[in-house]
Amino acid sequence: MSNWIDIAALTAIPQRGARVVKTAHGCVAVFRTAEDQVFALNNACPHKAGPLAEGIVHGKAVTCPLHNWVISLETGMVQGADQGQVTTYPARVEDGRILLDATFLRTRAVA
Amino acid sequence: MKHLVVIGAGMASGRVLEHLFETEPGAYRVTLFNAEPRGNYNRIMLSPVLSGEKSYAEIVTHDDDWYAQHNVTCRFGERVVHIDRAAKVVRGENGDVAYDKLLIATGSAPFIIPVEGHKLPGVCAYRDLDDTETMIEACAQNAKAVVIGGGLLGLEAAAGLRLRGMDVTVLHLMGHLMERQLDPAAGYLLRKDLERRGITVLTEASTKSIHGTDHVEAVELADGTVLPADLVVMAVGIRPEVTVAKMAEIDTGRGILVNAQMQTSDPDILAVGECVEFDGQLFGLVAPLYDQAKIVAASLLGEDAAFVPKELSTKLKVTGCDLFSAGDFADGEGRDDIVFRDPARGVYKRLVLEGNRLKGAVFYGDTADSNWFFGLIKDGTDIADMRETLIFGPAFQGGAPEDPLSAVAALPRDAEICGCNGVCKGQIEDAIAAGATDLGAVRAVTKASGSCGTCTGLVEQVLSVTLGDAFQMPAAQSICACTDLTHEDVRRMIKGQELKSMEAVWQECGWKTSCGCHICRPALNFYLLADWPLDYRDDPQSRFINERKHANIQKDGTFSVVPRMWGGITNAAELRAIADAADKYNVPTVKVTGGQRIDLLGVRGEDLPAIWADLNRAGMVSGHAYSKGLRTVKTCVGTDHCRFGTQDSTGLGIKLEKALWGSWTPHKVKLAVSGCPRNCAEATCKDVGVVCVDSGYEIGVGGAAGMDLKEIEPLAKATTEQEAIDITIAFVQLYREHARYLDRSYKFIAKVGIDWVRERVIDDLDERAALIARFELSQTIYRTDPWAAHVDEQAETYHPLANLTLEAAE
Ligand SMILES: Cc1cc2nc3c(=O)[nH]c(=O)nc-3n(C[C@H](O)[C@H](O)[C@H](O)COP(=O)(O)OP(=O)(O)OC[C@H]3O[C@@H](n4cnc5c(N)ncnc54)[C@H](O)[C@@H]3O)c2cc1C
Ligand code: SF4
Ligand code: FES
Numbered sequence: 001m002s003n004w005i006d007i008a009a010l011t012a013i014p015q016r017g018a019r020v021v022k023t024a025h026g027c028v029a030v031f032r033t034a035e036d037q038v039f040a041l042n043n044a045c046p047h048k049a050g051p052l053a054e055g056i057v058h059g060k061a062v063t064c065p066l067h068n069w070v071i072s073l074e075t076g077m078v079q080g081a082d083q084g085q086v087t088t089y090p091a092r093v094e095d096g097r098i099l100l101d102a103t104f105l106r107t108r109a110v111a
Numbered sequence: 112m113k114h115l116v117v118i119g120a121g122m123a124s125g126r127v128l129e130h131l132f133e134t135e136p137g138a139y140r141v142t143l144f145n146a147e148p149r150g151n152y153n154r155i156m157l158s159p160v161l162s163g164e165k166s167y168a169e170i171v172t173h174d175d176d177w178y179a180q181h182n183v184t185c186r187f188g189e190r191v192v193h194i195d196r197a198a199k200v201v202r203g204e205n206g207d208v209a210y211d212k213l214l215i216a217t218g219s220a221p222f223i224i225p226v227e228g229h230k231l232p233g234v235c236a237y238r239d240l241d242d243t244e245t246m247i248e249a250c251a252q253n254a255k256a257v258v259i260g261g262g263l264l265g266l267e268a269a270a271g272l273r274l275r276g277m278d279v280t281v282l283h284l285m286g287h288l289m290e291r292q293l294d295p296a297a298g299y300l301l302r303k304d305l306e307r308r309g310i311t312v313l314t315e316a317s318t319k320s321i322h323g324t325d326h327v328e329a330v331e332l333a334d335g336t337v338l339p340a341d342l343v344v345m346a347v348g349i350r351p352e353v354t355v356a357k358m359a360e361i362d363t364g365r366g367i368l369v370n371a372q373m374q375t376s377d378p379d380i381l382a383v384g385e386c387v388e389f390d391g392q393l394f395g396l397v398a399p400l401y402d403q404a405k406i407v408a409a410s411l412l413g414e415d416a417a418f419v420p421k422e423l424s425t426k427l428k429v430t431g432c433d434l435f436s437a438g439d440f441a442d443g444e445g446r447d448d449i450v451f452r453d454p455a456r457g458v459y460k461r462l463v464l465e466g467n468r469l470k471g472a473v474f475y476g477d478t479a480d481s482n483w484f485f486g487l488i489k490d491g492t493d494i495a496d497m498r499e500t501l502i503f504g505p506a507f508q509g510g511a512p513e514d515p516l517s518a519v520a521a522l523p524r525d526a527e528i529c530g531c532n533g534v535c536k537g538q539i540e541d542a543i544a545a546g547a548t549d550l551g552a553v554r555a556v557t558k559a560s561g562s563c564g565t566c567t568g569l570v571e572q573v574l575s576v577t578l579g580d581a582f583q584m585p586a587a588q589s590i591c592a593c594t595d596l597t598h599e600d601v602r603r604m605i606k607g608q609e610l611k612s613m614e615a616v617w618q619e620c621g622w623k624t625s626c627g628c629h630i631c632r633p634a635l636n637f638y639l640l641a642d643w644p645l646d647y648r649d650d651p652q653s654r655f656i657n658e659r660k661h662a663n664i665q666k667d668g669t670f671s672v673v674p675r676m677w678g679g680i681t682n683a684a685e686l687r688a689i690a691d692a693a694d695k696y697n698v699p700t701v702k703v704t705g706g707q708r709i710d711l712l713g714v715r716g717e718d719l720p721a722i723w724a725d726l727n728r729a730g731m732v733s734g735h736a737y738s739k740g741l742r743t744v745k746t747c748v749g750t751d752h753c754r755f756g757t758q759d760s761t762g763l764g765i766k767l768e769k770a771l772w773g774s775w776t777p778h779k780v781k782l783a784v785s786g787c788p789r790n791c792a793e794a795t796c797k798d799v800g801v802v803c804v805d806s807g808y809e810i811g812v813g814g815a816a817g818m819d820l821k822e823i824e825p826l827a828k829a830t831t832e833q834e835a836i837d838i839t840i841a842f843v844q845l846y847r848e849h850a851r852y853l854d855r856s857y858k859f860i861a862k863v864g865i866d867w868v869r870e871r872v873i874d875d876l877d878e879r880a881a882l883i884a885r886f887e888l889s890q891t892i893y894r895t896d897p898w899a900a901h902v903d904e905q906a907e908t909y910h911p912l913a914n915l916t917l918e919a920a921e
Contacts, residue, residue: 007913016626016652019912030912034626051668054656054716056629063629065656065664070629098912105915 002090004099010036011096018053018062023105028089029053030098031073033060038098039073040091046071046084115139115411116201116210118191118355122562123384123400124216125151125172130408132181138412141183142208144201147239148188150178155397155531155563157243158428161271164599166864167240194359196377212379212411215356215367219349219385219395224259228321234343237268249342250275257330257340259318261288263427265346266305270429272342273310274603280338281305282316282330284347292425292436296452297459297475304432304457307619308608351386351393364388371417372410373403383407389418396423397531397562422489424481424530426565430600431621433474435481438488439463440471451502460502467495480504480518482569486526519572528569531562536573543577550574591630593622598634598851605638611646613639613653627653634852637739637775641847644889657737660909661897662719670719671712673736674726675772678746678764678784679707688729696722706743706781708734720906723898732772732896739853740775741782741843744768745793749786749803756786758803763832764792767801767839773894774886777850777859780843795823798856799839808835812842812868813857821857824865827873841872841879844886 013019013032020027020043029043029052037060043053050066060073070079076086090101115131117124120143128141143150151173159165178185186203193202200207221236223229235245246268249256254277258269261283273279281288287298288305302312317333321343330338351366362368362376366388373381383403385394394400399420409416424437440463451460458476462469462484469487483505487494494501505521522528524537534557542556553570554560560567574582589595596604601620610616613635617627627635632653639647651659662670674689689709693701700712714722723733735742744767747753749760764784771782783794784801794800796816800823802809807830811823826842829835845868850859860868871878901909 005915012912014652014908019908022911022914022916024916027911048666049668051664051716054660054664054668056632056655057652058628058632059625061628066666068629102915 002101003103004092005102007098007100009096010038010093010098013038013098016057018055018057020051020053021100021105027051027053028100028105029062030091030100031057031062033057033073036093038091038093040089040100041071041073041076042087042089044086045069046078046086047082052086112137112140113211114209115141115212115214116208117141117143117214117216118201119216119218119352119384119386120145120147120149120151120185120187121216121218121384122151122154122397123218123404124214126401126404127214127216127383127407127411128173128181128183130405131411134408135412136181139212141181142210143178143183143185143187144189144191144203145185145187146190147241149240150174150185150187152240153562154239155428157237157240158267158271160240161243161246161268162274162430163271163603164430164597191355194355194380196359196361196380199379210379212381214407214411215361215375215380215382215386216384217352217355217386220352221345222348222350223345224318224347226318226320228323228327229345231321231323231327232325233323233327233341234321234345237264237344237346238349246272246342246344247275250277251341252276253278254341255339256280256342256344257282257338258344258346259330260344260346260348261285261312261314262291262346262348263289263425265344266301267428268344268346269305269310270308270432272344273308274607276607277342279309280311280313282318282332283312283314284317286314288312288314289427289436292473293434293475294440294461294473296450296461297434297436297473300457300459300475301427301432301434349385349395351388353386356382356386364391366393371406371419373407373418374410381407381410389420392420394420396425398423398533401532421533422485424485426478426481426530426563428563428565430596433476433478435474435478436472437481437485438469438471440473446470449502462502464494464498467493467498469494469501482526482528482566483518483522485530486522489527516572516576519569520576528573529557529559529562529566531566532558534559539570539573540577543574548574548578548582590634591628593624593627593631594620596620601635602638602642602849602851605642611639611643613650629655637777637852640775640893641889644892658739660716660719661723661733661735661737661901662714663737665712669713669715671710671736672714672719672722672726673704673708673710673734674731675734675768676708676731677768678744678761680761680765681709685729685731688726688731692722692725695725704736704743706736707745708736708743710736717909717911720902720909724902727896727899727902733898735772738775739778740773741768741771741780743781744771745781745783745797747784747786747791749784753786753791755789756803757805758786758808758832760784760786760792760801760803763801763803763808763835766832766836770836770840770890771843773896774843774847774890775893776843776847777852778855780846780856782839796821797823799823799842801835801839806830808832810835810838813860813865815855815857817855819855819857824860826865826869837879837883838872840886841882842868844882845871847886847889848882 016034018029018031027043029041031039045064047069050064054065055062061070063070069082076088078084089104092099153170153172156170189203191203200209221238235242256272256277256279258265258281261281269279269281287295288301319331319333322329327343330340353363356367367382367386369382369387375382384400406416406418427434447464449462461473463471468491472484505518522536526536528536538557542553547553547556560570636650636653656664696718698711702710704710744764746761746764750756780798782799783792783797785792785794786803794802796814800811810826812826814823815821846856
């Protein structure tokens with residue numbers, strides 16, 4: 001069952017940018033693409049936990065700011081030769097507002 | 112040892128000598144005459160030299176060492192004026208040489224239309240390095256060039272001049288461009304392509320006269336149009352150079368007549384290259400000349416061999432114009448056409464069939480399968496079975512999947528890959544089997560892709576098909592996977608086509624991704640802001656985190672903050688403010704940096720705006736310690752305190768820092784000023800290092816003390832402080848305008864040469880002033896403190912978008 005909560009206006013994140021949402025179990029990075037899609041991922045790179053929200057967003061991927069691993073925003077899979085996956089969370093935009101699924105966010109540390 | 116004398120050190124004779132020395136090194140000692148004051152070079156690469164993609168040094172095919180190693184006596188810069196066949200002696204301008212065998216390889220002479228004014232300075236042909244240099248010298252922003260002739264050469268000249276910022280008009284006598292290779296439809300697409308690059312094309316334009324008193328000023332057409340011109344390039348055709356042969360009464364027609372062994376009417380005299388006529392044919396491309404060269408070498412060694420002319424194909428070496436033409440595509444009885452057009456992609460393909468054979472092919476916009484079609488033409492393959500799908504290329508014959516490599520995989524072993532050198536796929540496969548695993552090695556063994564280079568991609572594909580995963584397609588050349596263009600290509604497009612936004616670059620340069628990637632976007636962002644400071648708006652989302660957040664990210668995700676200390680000078684109030692900030696924001700580490708400043712390490716991202724506001728209040732601004740931009744200007748104490756100091760090194764350092772701070776550069780830039788040659792500021796390993804001496808200031812550039820350790824190269828001596836500042840600024844601007852993104856200044860200098868830098872920054876005072884003016888213009892936008900701007904406008908973005916910690920704890 002999903003439990004969408006209103007996080008902020010879409011415009012609070014620049015296109016091809018990201019901001020973090022703090023949760024009790026660490027930060028979630030919320031990305032906005034050039035096409036105004038939003039994606040939510042754990043804000044830690046599978047390599048050495050680089051803060052993904054600070055990376056460069058291109059297409060539907062983000063490049064980690066620490067050592068340039070490229071991570072798919074859709075699947076959380078690390079692209080190219082490197083390996084690993086970042087947890088992703090349901091996210092959507094409605095009436096210009098960003099919505100995240102609170103149920104998922106709460107269970108993340110447990111999962 | 113017998114003596115071979117060669118007249119002309121061009122592309123054909125160079126190849127003859129290679130074959131000769133490879134097959135039987137001891138057979139001949141050689142004397143090589145050349146009217147040009149230089150030896151063999153790759154003439155067909157003059158276009159990349161003209162456009163700036165290559166330097167002359169890169170296109171030399173045989174250097175002094177090579178001639179020395181093979182005992183070739185070089186008489187460069189010396190024209191042969193006569194041949195005495197009875198005495199078997201060749202007469203050069205500086206004296207006679209006797210020969211056993213003589214090879215004439217004099218190439219051809221460009222045709223100059225003898226209209227009024229054709230001898231004026233500023234009118235040139237396009238044949239050799241001197242012509243190319245004449246053109247490059249005439250290049251100035253907005254200067255006007257008129258290129259007469261819309262064939263291969265004229266268009267390459269026009270594209271090169273345009274890339275160098277010239278205002279170019281091409282005059283072509285016929286109704287469409289390259290009419291010998293293209294049909295009107297392809298000619299139309301080519302014209303559109305060129306016009307999109309800003310080149311004006313006038314067809315059916317007949318030149319009547321050239322105006323000017325002591326330099327060309329204008330070109331007048333038959334219809335009375337007058338086109339102003341600072342440079343006129345004539346590229347209307349060539350004629351075999353047969354002057355010496357005629358004088359020696361060797362048989363000539365349009366060219367020197369040769370038999371299939373490349374012998375002239377005098378059996379001891381052979382001829383090769385563009386100067387010959389064989390079976391009524393003349394030759395103007397290198398592929399047949401290279402075949403001839405093999406025959407010449409064999410004939411000289413007494414072996415049997417016979418020259419057989421082959422079908423030729425043409426490609427245009429203009430970056431971004433994909434054009435291919437081969438065979439015969441004239442209309443005729445019994446001939447059918449298959450035409451495919453895709454107006455949206457600018458693709459046009461036409462096949463000319465006679466019966467069940469392919470006779471000719473013209474492709475524009477998509478030439479990927481051209482070699483396969485060329486093979487069908489050359490082999491006269493019966494295409495009856497694939498007629499329906501022929502136009503779609505090899506991937507559709509037999510239902511193979513549309514893998515880009517499948518076309519190459521499908522080629523038979525005898526399919527030609529490199530037209531210039533006549534290298535077929537099988538030879539490349541053999542070379543690979545024998546251990547050549549990269550492009551360089553294949554090129555060294557087979558010569559494939561070593562001439563005009565348009566087949567480089569194909570050779571790489573053969574490597575890839577043959578070696579599979581063991582071969583990495585080199586991406587090194589292009590900026591990143593989003594484009595096939597190099598940094599240099601893109602910079603030229605940005606300037607030449609006045610591309611002023613990232614979207615314009617993606618569109619015009621055909622980016623393969625929707626919005627670039629982390630590699631190309633920061634580079635494009637820099638190029639655009641460096642070239643168009645007033646028009647372009649900096650894109651923070653295309654900056655690496657350090658620049659986007661104006662602080663250095665550390666391995667744990669915290670940041671470090673470095674306030675500017677002009678020339679390394681500070682005071683008690685600033686130190687107190689730094690100490691207070693360290694307390695207030697729980698800064699775990701405070702460190703003095705190598706650039707004489709204080710680094711506050713371990714600041715939390717959210718605290719950045721607040722700590723900056725505090726430091727701003729104490730009068731301090733961002734030190735840009737995170738930037739590809741001016742970092743520090745290190746100084747020693749100089750005359751103020753030191754007993755050795757010769758000048759006010761600290762004062763000069765502060766002035767330089769105040770002039771340069773805030774400017775973005777291809778990579779970080781560090782400066783230092785030392786007060787005397789004791790060099791306490793370590794100025795000799797900085798991007799710009801000034802060492803003060805009694806008589807003034809010694810300025811060096813291109814030093815580094817990072818991954819590479821480099822000493823500066825001396826650039827100039829300045830007598831006044833202002834001159835030292837001017838030179839420094841002009842150098843930084845030159846680096847901004849021409850370097851590749853992420854090349855430190857020493858890499859930039861290694862590419863262009865210190866002399867090139869000196870000519871612009873030191874010798875040419877106008878250019879120096881123009882560089883400074885462009886730098887200052889850019890600084891009116893960028894010499895600002897990013898900390899203050901972010902504190903005012905963007906502090907909020909440094910905070911979390913939302914805080915759900917409370918909610919989650921419920
Ligand atoms: C700008 C440009 C681009 C080109 N692009 C292509 C291309 O993409 N593909 C292609 O296949 N072909 C291309 N060509 C054509 C190709 O360069 C020529 O076909 C080839 O260079 C001819 O070789 P050659 O040895 O016969 O003559 P050249 O290379 O012209 O050499 C002849 C040499 O002989 C010297 N010489 C002449 N007379 C005397 C004398 N009396 N005494 C001493 N020396 C003398 C000349 O100075 C010259 O250096 C291009 C040509 C130019 C100019
Ligand atoms: S470089 Fe020369 S002037 Fe400067 S501090 Fe050292 S000794 Fe003194
Ligand atoms: S931490 Fe992300 S690439 Fe190393």
